[in-house]
Amino acid sequence: MARAPIVLVDGSSYLYRAFHALPALTTSQGRPTGAVKGVLNMLKRLIKDYPESPMAVVFDAPGKTFRDELYSEYKAQRPPMPDDLKSQIAPLHQCVKALGLPLLCIDGVEADDVIGTLAHHATEAGRDAVISTGDKDMAQLVNERVTLVNTMKGEALDAAGVEGKFGLPPALIVDYLALMGDSSDNIPGVPGVGEKTALGLLQGISGGLDAIYADLERVTTLGFRGAKSLPKKLEAHREQAYLSYELATIKTDCELPAGLDDLDIAHPDREALVELYHELEFKRELAELLQGKDQGVDDVKGGTPAPASAADGENENAGEPSGASGRRKDVTITTQKELDAWLARLQKAERFCFDLETTSLNYMEAEIVGVGMALEAGEAAYIPLAHDYLDAPDQLDRCAVLEALTPLWQSADKTKIGQNLKYDISVLASYGIDVAPPLADTMLASYVLNSTATRHDMDSLALKYLGETTTSFQEVAGKGAKQLTFNQVALEQAVPYACEDVDITLRLFDELMPRVKEEGRLAQVLETLELPLISVLSRMERAGVALDAERLHSQSGELETRIHELEQRAFELAEREFNLSSPKQLGEILFDEQKLPVLKKTPKGAPSTAEAVLEELALDYPLPKVIIEHRGLSKLKSTYTDKLPRLVNPATGRVHTSYHQAVTATGRLSSSAPNLQNIPIRTEEGRKIRQAFTARPGYRVVAADYSQIELRIMAHLSEDKGLLAAFAEGQDIHAATAAEVFGTPVDKVTADQRRSAKAINFGLIYGMSAWGLSRQLHIERSQAQTYIDRYFDRYPGVGRYMERIRTQAAEDGFVETVAGRRLYLPEINAQNRNRRQAAERTAINAPMQGTAADIIKRAMIDVDAWLQQGEFDALMVMQVHDELVFEVAEDQVDAFKEDVAKRMQNAASLNVALTVEAESGTHWDEAH
Structure with missing residues (x-):
C-alpha cells in the first residue's frame, strides 16, 4: 500500500496572505488575531485532506540569511512588518505546537530552503511530498514526487500543471526568475526583461540561462518584440542575471534538526489549546474543544466520518457525497416524482434555504437556470430547469416548477434562507413571483454581527466560520472571454456547485444566528431594519429612475472642451507638455523643476501627488490648482456623463442601480452601476449631472432630505x-454655534463666522483636531484650538460625551447606535498612536453616522409600506445619504411632500425633533 505523502506547509507565506486577505479580527482588548485564525483554519483543512500524512509547518526565522550576504539589497525594499502582524507570530507558533504539529524555524535560511531540503529528502527516499504554499517560487521544486497545493485558491500543481500555468517546466522556473527578477524579494533580474520576454527567451532557446548566454546572437532571431536589442542588455547584466539565479534558487541541502521520520503529528495539548483559545477569544474553537469535537487532528486521524443522512426523493441522479469533509448528499431532481417528494418535505418544513442559478449577475437581465434547495445541513437538492448545452438531459418545465414552488416562497409561515437574498427576490419578481417574509440572509447576519469585517460573501464566510474553501464559479464555468453562462455548464459540475451553495448557506445560518442573538440588540437590528429592507430595495432597484441621456451627452462635450483648456493651461504653467495622469511626471515638474515644497512622501519615498497634498499646494501655487480641477472634471466625465447613458436599460429606458447593505462599516447604504452616493452637489458640474435624473411624463421628482441629522x-x-x-427653538444651529464661539448676538453673525461655525460643528463630530480645523479654515493652529476650546466651554455636554465614548470604546471594543447596531473598532487599543487616535475619531462619529443610517432605513421601510397601500401614484426611486427621491404624479406632488415629510420625521424618537425638507422639480437638482 502506498505511503501517505509528506505535507510541508509554508507557514510564513500563509501568515502574510491570511493577514492581508482575510477580515481583520481582534480580541475585545484590541489584540489582532485574524491571521492566526486564518492559518489555523488552513492547517485544519490540510489535516482533513491528508489524514494519514506526516507534516511540518515551516516559518522564516528572524535575522539575516545567506542571501543577504550575497546581495545586500535582498528584500531591502520591503517595508517593516506591520506591528499587527508581528504580534501574531508568537501565538500562531504556540497554537501550531499545541495542535501537535512539528514546527521548524531555522536560523540563516528561509522557510523555502527548509521546505526544499525536506522535499529533496522525500524524493531521494522514494516518498511523495505535498508543498502547501502560495509562493510561485516553490514551483521550481515540483517533480514526479513533489506537488504544490494552494489551499486558499483550491489549486494543485504537478509538473504538467506548472508548465500549464507558467509556460515552462519546473526545471526552468529559476532561470525564469533570474531573467525577469522578482520585485517582492528585490531580486534584480535583467533590466528590461519582463515576464513575456523571459518566457520568449526560455521557450526559444532550450537549456536555460547557460544556453542563452552561450549563444546570445541567436537571441536576435527570436520572434518576440525587442529581441534584436536584447543581447546587448543581457551581456551588460550577465553578472546580475547569475546573481539573481543564485538568489532565486531554493536550497535543498540545509542542515536540519529534524528528518522525515520526525514529522509525525502528535496528539494535541488540550490544556494549552484551551488557554490559547481563551486568550485569543476563539469562541467557536474553544466550544468545540470543550465539547470534545474535532480540533483538526484526533478525530481525523482515528475517527470515522458520520454517514450521510438519507434523503426522501433519493434517485439514481444523486451526485456522489461531497462538500463538508465528504459528508454532503447531493440530489438532482429531474422527474415529477422526485419533485413531488421534495415539495412534500418543503411543505412540512418551517424553514428552507434556496438559491437561484441564473444566466447573469444583473438582476434585470438574469434568467433562471435552476433552483438549489436545502432543508438540513449535509443534504441538498438541485432542480435544473434550463441547461441547454449539447446533449443536456431532459429537465422539468421551468414555468411548472416555479409555479409549484411559488406557494412556498409566498408562505408567511416559512422562513426563507439565502445569501444575498435581494438578488434572488429581484430575479423571481421578473417572473411575477413575490417572496414573502420571514426572510433570513446570511450575508446580512454576518454584516450585523461585525460590519468592519471586510467581506461578507459566501466564500469568505465559509472560510471564516466553517473553515471550508468553496468551489468558485470560475472552476465550473471557466474564465475570461471563454467563461460559460450557467445554462452551458454540464450537470456533472452544476449539481455539486449549486448544492454546495445552499448547504453552506444553511450551515452559515445555523452558525451565525445564535451569535447574533447572543450580542446585545443585534438581532433586533437584523430583524427590524436589515431584513425588511431587502424587499424595499428590490422594489426600488427594479423601479429604476428616468435619465435624460441627451443632456449628459451635451455635458460630456462641454467637459471635454474644459478639460482640454485645463490641459493647455497646465502645459503653459509647466513650460512643457506632460501626462497629467502620471504621478511620476507630475512629481518631477512640481518638485524637481518648480521646487514646490514636499509635504508628504509615498511608501517608496517619492514626493506624493495625492489629492490632499495637491489641495494644500493649490492654496499657494497655480499648477496644483489646475491639476485638481482637471482631475475632478475628468473623473466626472468618465464616471458619469460618459458612463450613465450606457447604463440605461433598453427594456425599461431607465437606470437601475444596485444598493448594497453589507459594505460600509457604519450601516449606510452604498450603490453601484451607477454609484449614486458620489455624485457631487457642491459644484456646478455635479449639479448638472443631477439635472439628468428626471421623471416620466406627467410626473415630478420629489426629494425629501433630513436636515442636519447628525448634529441632531x-x-x-x-x-x-x-x-x-x-434645536428646540428652531435656531439656525450654525449661526447659534457662531454666536457662542465668537461671542456675538445671533443676528450679528457674519457669513464667514457662520462658515467657520459650520466647519466646527461638522468637524468635531468627525473627531477633527485643531490641526485639521486650521487647515480647513486656513487659520493658525492656535486660533483653531481657541475656537474648539470656546465650543466645548459653551457646549460642555459634547465634550463629556466624546470623552465618555472614547473610554467606553476602549473598554468594549465597539460603539453602538441608538438602535443597537454595533460598530467594532479593531484598533481602539492599538499601540500605534496614529491608528489608535483614528479609531477614537471613528468612535465619536460612528454612533451618529450609524444612527442616521438606521433612521433612514426605518423611514424607507415605513414609507414603502405606505406606498404599497396605493394612496399616491408614486415610486421611491433613489436613496442617497440622508435623502429619499421619489417620482410622483404631478397632481399629487403637494400632498405627497407634506405626508412623506411627516412619515420620515416619525422614523425615530429622539430628544431632538427630526426635520425633513421635501421639494419637487422636473429633475433631481431642481428638487433641492
Missing part, C-alpha cells in the same frame, strides 16, 4: 443643554 443625533447622544435648546 449629537444633541441627543450628548444631552447637551445648549444644543438641545438651540
